[in-house]
Amino acid sequence: MRKETLKEALALEPGNLHTRDLLLETLLKTGPGNELEEFLHDSLMLFPNHLAFVTSQAQLQMQHKNYAAASATLERIDSSQTNEPVYLALLAASYQQQKRFQNAAPIYQRLTQLQPEKAENWLGLGICAENLQQRQTAIRAYQQALAKNTLNGEVVSYINQRLSALN
Numbered sequence: 001m002r003k004e005t006l007k008e009a010l011a012l013e014p015g016n017l018h019t020r021d022l023l024l025e026t027l028l029k030t031g032p033g034n035e036l037e038e039f040l041h042d043s044l045m046l047f048p049n050h051l052a053f054v055t056s057q058a059q060l061q062m063q064h065k066n067y068a069a070a071s072a073t074l075e076r077i078d079s080s081q082t083n084e085p086v087y088l089a090l091l092a093a094s095y096q097q098q099k100r101f102q103n104a105a106p107i108y109q110r111l112t113q114l115q116p117e118k119a120e121n122w123l124g125l126g127i128c129a130e131n132l133q134q135r136q137t138a139i140r141a142y143q144q145a146l147a148k149n150t151l152n153g154e155v156v157s158y159i160n161q162r163l164s165a166l167n
Contacts, residue, residue, distance in 0.1 A: 002026055015046055024052055032060055049076055051084060058090045067097040079107065085115055092124055101128040112144070119148035123155065130162060139166050 006023040010016065020043050027036045037060060043053045054076055061070035071094040079091055088107050095104035105128035111121040126141035142159045145151065151159070 003030075014042075017047060017050070020047070021052060024056060028056065032063060036060070051077060051082065051087060055084075055087050055090060058094065062090065062094060062097075065097075067094045070094040071098065071100075083110075083114055085111060088114070089121070096124060096128060099131070101131040104128045105132060105134075112141075116144075117148060119145045119150045122148070123151070123159065126159070126162070130166065135166055139163060142166075 003023065003026045006019055006026060009019045010023065013019065023039065024043070027039055030036075036056075040053055040057045040060070043050070044057060047053055054073055058070040058073045061067075061073060071091065074087065074091045074094060077087065079088065082088070088111050092104045092107035092111065095101070095107070105125065108121055108125035108128055111118070112125055115121055122141045122145035126138045126145060129135075129138035129141055142163050146156065146159055
């Protein structure tokens with residue numbers, strides 16, 4: 001019912017950003033689908049740099065393994081102008097998936113400063129540093145990831161394997 005009410009409100013006033021934000025929240029709860037994709041497309045036409053629309057679109061693109069499209073979507077916003085962890089994590093992951101480690105590493109570095117307790121940020125930094133031949137940085141980052149004690153067994157095994165190879 002809420003979704004239909006919000007859609008009716010947008011039909012009357014398509015440029016109402018607050019209503020669009022509310023509808024986005026509602027559509028995200030129902031999960032990905034054509035309705036969400038169409039809504040995001042229309043919303044980004046009206047508000048191309050709105051962080052919630054940009055990150056939601058990029059998340060969908062990442063789910064479809066379309067990493068180049070995700071990074072292009074995210075690059076609409078200047079990464080130096082935001083400290084939003086969700087945005088930064090998506091951007092770093094999209095670069096990393098494309099093997100653009102030079103782009104991903106400084107973003108992961110920033111994320112480790114913003115969210116030092118998140119093992120995933122340290123893991124991302126470790127992977128990037130290792131691929132950039134920055135051995136000591138990779139070792140420290142992997143050790144930090146392990147120290148958080150939040151990763152599943154497979155990831156812990158991967159990190160231990162990488163640490164053995166680097167030592």
